[in-house]
Amino acid sequence: MDAVDQHGHEPRDPVARALAVVSAQQVPAQRACLDLARALSAAGDARRAVQWAFASLDAGEDFAGWLAASRVWERHRAELAPAPRRARVAVLGSYTTTQLTGLLPVACARAGVEVEVYECGYGLYRQELLDPASGLHAFAPDVVVLAVDAAEVDLPPSPADPAAAVEAELERWTSLWDLARERFGARVVHHGAVVPPDEPMGHLAARVPGSRSALLRRFSERLGEVAASPAGRGVALVDCERLASDVGKRTWSDPRYVHAAKQAVSLACVPLLARHTAAVIAAQLGASRKCLVLDLDGTLWGGVLGEVGVHGVTLGAGPAGEAFSAFQRHVLALKDKGVVLAVCSKNDEHLVRQVFAENPEMLLSLDDVAVLEASWQDKPTAVRSIAAALGVGEDALVFVDDNPAEREAVRELVPAVDVVPLPAEPAGYVAALARYPFFETDALTAEDAARTEQYRARARAAGQREAAGSLEDFLRGLGMRAHVAPLGEANTARVAQLLGKTNQFNLTTRRHSLADVQAFAADPDWHAQVVRLSDRFADHGVVGVLLAHRVPGPEGPELDVDSWLLSCRVIGRTLEDEMLGVLVAQARALGCTRLRGTYVPTAKNGQVAGLYERLGFTRAPQEDGRAGEGSTGWVLPVPEPVRTPGLVRVEVDVRPRAGAEGAAEQGAAGQDDDEVPAQRRQEEVLQ
Amino acid sequence: MSGTTGDLLGEDGVDGRVLRVFREVLGDEQLQLSGSTTAQDVPGWDSLAHINIMFSLESEFGVQFTDAQLTSFADVGELRGFLARAAG
Numbered sequence: 012m013d014a015v016d017q018h019g020h021e022p023r024d025p026v027a028r029a030l031a032v033v034s035a036q037q038v039p040a041q042r043a044c045l046d047l048a049r050a051l052s053a054a055g056d057a058r059r060a061v062q063w064a065f066a067s068l069d070a071g072e073d074f075a076g077w078l079a080a081s082r083v084w085e086r087h088r089a090e091l092a093p094a095p096r097r098a099r100v101a102v103l104g105s106y107t108t109t110q111l112t113g114l115l116p117v118a119c120a121r122a123g124v125e126v127e128v129y130e131c132g133y134g135l136y137r138q139e140l141l142d143p144a145s146g147l148h149a150f151a152p153d154v155v156v157l158a159v160d161a162a163e164v165d166l167p168p169s170p171a172d173p174a175a176a177v178e179a180e181l182e183r184w185t186s187l188w189d190l191a192r193e194r195f196g197a198r199v200v201h202h203g204a205v206v207p208p209d210e211p212m213g214h215l216a217a218r219v220p221g222s223r224s225a226l227l228r229r230f231s232e233r234l235g236e237v238a239a240s241p242a243g244r245g246v247a248l249v250d251c252e253r254l255a256s257d258v259g260k261r262t263w264s265d266p267r268y269v270h271a272a273k274q275a276v277s278l279a280c281v282p283l284l285a286r287h288t289a290a291v292i293a294a295q296l297g298a299s300r301k302c303l304v305l306d307l308d309g310t311l312w313g314g315v316l317g318e319v320g321v322h323g324v325t326l327g328a329g330p331a332g333e334a335f336s337a338f339q340r341h342v343l344a345l346k347d348k349g350v351v352l353a354v355c356s357k358n359d360e361h362l363v364r365q366v367f368a369e370n371p372e373m374l375l376s377l378d379d380v381a382v383l384e385a386s387w388q389d390k391p392t393a394v395r396s397i398a399a400a401l402g403v404g405e406d407a408l409v410f411v412d413d414n415p416a417e418r419e420a421v422r423e424l425v426p427a428v429d430v431v432p433l434p435a436e437p438a439g440y441v442a443a444l445a446r447y448p449f450f451e452t453d454a455l456t457a458e459d460a461a462r463t464e465q466y467r468a469r470a471r472a473a474g475q476r477e478a479a480g481s482l483e484d485f486l487r488g489l490g491m492r493a494h495v496a497p498l499g500e501a502n503t504a505r506v507a508q509l510l511g512k513t514n515q516f517n518l519t520t521r522r523h524s525l526a527d528v529q530a531f532a533a534d535p536d537w538h539a540q541v542v543r544l545s546d547r548f549a550d551h552g553v554v555g556v557l558l559a560h561r562v563p564g565p566e567g568p569e570l571d572v573d574s575w576l577l578s579c580r581v582i583g584r585t586l587e588d589e590m591l592g593v594l595v596a597q598a599r600a601l602g603c604t605r606l607r608g609t610y611v612p613t614a615k616n617g618q619v620a621g622l623y624e625r626l627g628f629t630r631a632p633q634e635d636g637r638a639g640e641g642s643t644g645w646v647l648p649v650p651e652p653v654r655t656p657g658l659v660r661v662e663v664d665v666r667p668r669a670g671a672e673g674a675a676e677q678g679a680a681g682q683d684d685d686e687v688p689a690q691r692r693q694e695e696v697l698q
Numbered sequence: 699m700s701g702t703t704g705d706l707l708g709e710d711g712v713d714g715r716v717l718r719v720f721r722e723v724l725g726d727e728q729l730q731l732s733g734s735t736t737a738q739d740v741p742g743w744d745s746l747a748h749i750n751i752m753f754s755l756e757s758e759f760g761v762q763f764t765d766a767q768l769t770s771f772a773d774v775g776e777l778r779g780f781l782a783r784a785a786g
Contacts, residue, residue, distance in 0.1 A: 073757065074750070074753060074754055074757065075718075075719055075722040075723055075750075075754040075757070075758075076722070078722055078723055078725065078750075079722045082725050107746075109746055110746075110750065267762075267763075267765055267768065268749065268753065270765065271749070271765065271768050271769065272745075272746075272749045274749065277753075278749070278750065278753040278754075279753070279757065
């Protein structure tokens with residue numbers, strides 16, 4: 012994960028360059044994912060090359076891009092563990108299915124099934140099914156895909172008895188299903204017919220049962236009914252009518268290619284058809300995903316719960332609120348078809364429970380959620396504990412989050428989990444999730460609706476969480492850079508704003524005004540850290556503030572931390588550890604012997620109650636209550652330079668003030684790298 | 699385009715895009731093409747690959763070949779010339 016350029020230059024390493032492009036996109040494009048896959052492939056990283064090749068298949072349907080991704084997978088498949096399920100798939104087509112057949116193996120591998128594919132000569136499927144000496148019989152398929160198009164559905168024009176005509180044609184197809192099952196014991200995947208957009212009868216066709224459109228619709232409906240009946244056991248349909256409607260029917264089939272090359276499905280849509288055929292095959296073999304893991308802030312509702320409160324989240328009203336509601340409705344519909352829901356959010360659990368219980372706009376209730384992980388731990392760890400609590404493999408999970416950094420953390424550290432990128436606008440969330448094809452199920456049962464309760468019971472009984480394997484590597488790979496500046500004209504307004512609104516990571520919640528902050532900036536006894544953070548996803552701007560006041564103490568001057576806060580965007584990234592490192596360096600430069608800290612509890616800052624203890628401070632009970640009810644005092648003798656995690660590259664720009672008595676020279680010296688161990692270590696690493 | 703036949707396609711601009719499509723479709727990252735290259739000169743460029751190439755060029759350049767053009771370009775140079783004019 013040292014792929015990120017730490018110097019801010021155009022990275023020379025192709026992997027780093029491709030990764031930077033992917034990271035900069037809210038929804039990584041097919042081409043960007045493919046370029047990354049190829050760079051990883053060239054670098055010999057088989058696992059991640061294939062992971063990103065698969066991500067490129069999810070991201071788009073460019074035909075040449077699919078061919079290229081398929082080759083990346085082909086090159087490395089032998090180096091990876093085979094997919095958990097295998098099948099022999101025969102494609103029986105009424106048109107040129109060579110491209111579909113060519114892409115099906117990679118599409119199935121993406122869906123968790125290793126397949127070997129046999130392509131029947133086009134238009135010969137009846138013969139091959141009937142002839143015991145055919146190549147199809149020698150192949151002995153487990154799955155037979157009937158890749159047929161509407162032109163192959165043989166219905167007479169304007170029949171006298173349309174219903175009887177449809178039943179007769181239906182019989183011709185169900186007899187093929189029977190053959191496939193009797194001869195091979197194969198499951199059947201049947202591509203449904205697409206009603207052509209060209210209807211000579213116009214709108215009258217909707218009223219005339221003998222029109223071509225009406226006949227085809229009736230045929231499709233009856234095909235579904237028979238497939239769902241006991242007689243249709245083992246037959247699955249791919250609803251091509253829906254796929255074609257999604258992309259547009261004139262995109263689905265291009266007459267130039269139909270006439271020139273018997274391409275009944277345009278090459279623009281063959282990848283889409285391969286993806287959905289694979290999803291249906293995987294569902295038949297039991298390889299579908301089972302659990303949807305949902306982020307909350309920015310995903311199920313708008314706004315940051317910890318900041319806006321239980322009734323302040325954007326939901327229900329207004330364009331964005333309606334979009335979030337629509338998304339919740341879609342999620343509920345998935346739950347009703349048997350998808351288990353889990354929540355994974357960086358939030359206080361009691362606040363989250365309160366929103367579910369008390370916000371009247373919430374459509375999802377706590378009863379809909381099998382596992383609720385709301386805490387401040389990293390998401391990869393939370394996702395793993397969700398899988399453990401449900402007693403399912405990580406490959407049963409699908410993770411949905413609006414934040415690209417969280418998505419990449421999960422992709423990187425829990426690679427078996429599928430990740431669905433959400434677009435920037437909530438209006439696009441439903442389509443993004445609806446186009447994800449691997450929740451496909453073979454049949455609906457009464458159990459499906461009850462599944463959540465079963466999993467909830469299992470989760471209640473589940474044990475301890477696993478530790479995050481390589482969170483450190485992930486954080487290092489973010490390429491975080493912190494710039495620490497003193498208070499000054501450029502930042503006092505932002506500092507006052509953060510002091511005024513930050514609730515969660517805020518040790519004292521002192522709401523100093525802009526005038527106060529300007530006064531601190533001018534006062535030589537006040538020492539501040541104003542921290543900007545950037546990483547390869549974004550420049551987060553000023554996200555951290557620490558205000559310390561130099562005061563006399565029993566054994567010399569002390570540095571008293573008046574205020575310390577971090578924006579909730581950057582919690583859990585070890586930035587606070589680096590700020591302590593800078594604070595210690597400041598204290599040493601100022602000749603201070605001790606650091607003092609205060610924690611003032613509020614309704615929202617429980618997550619930092621243990622911060623000073625974790626950082627090595629000891630309780631100073633004589634200080635308790637000094638800053639208000641329940642407040643606690645903490646001290647730390649100024650140590651040797653502290654060892655910090657070193658996951659953030661820190662550039663320090665704070666100089667102790669010239670006016671600080673007896674410390675000016677020392678202070679200037681304090682800017683040497685020696686005084687800032689995290690920075691020094693980082694730079695050593697980089698050289 | 700007769701003046702340019704015989705020369706190798708470059709890696710940038712219209713040439714680069716044409717090359718990328720051929721390489722991805724044919725699965726040969728080292729493939730080189732010149733203006734006078736025809737299907738007979740390139741292993742794997744059969745009638746099926748031809749359809750895949752023509753479709754992918756249409757996607758890449760946002761053009762539509764006529765029915766006749768789908769099968770009638772004499773060589774890569776003629777194809778490139780058409781695409782260069784289409785790309786403006």
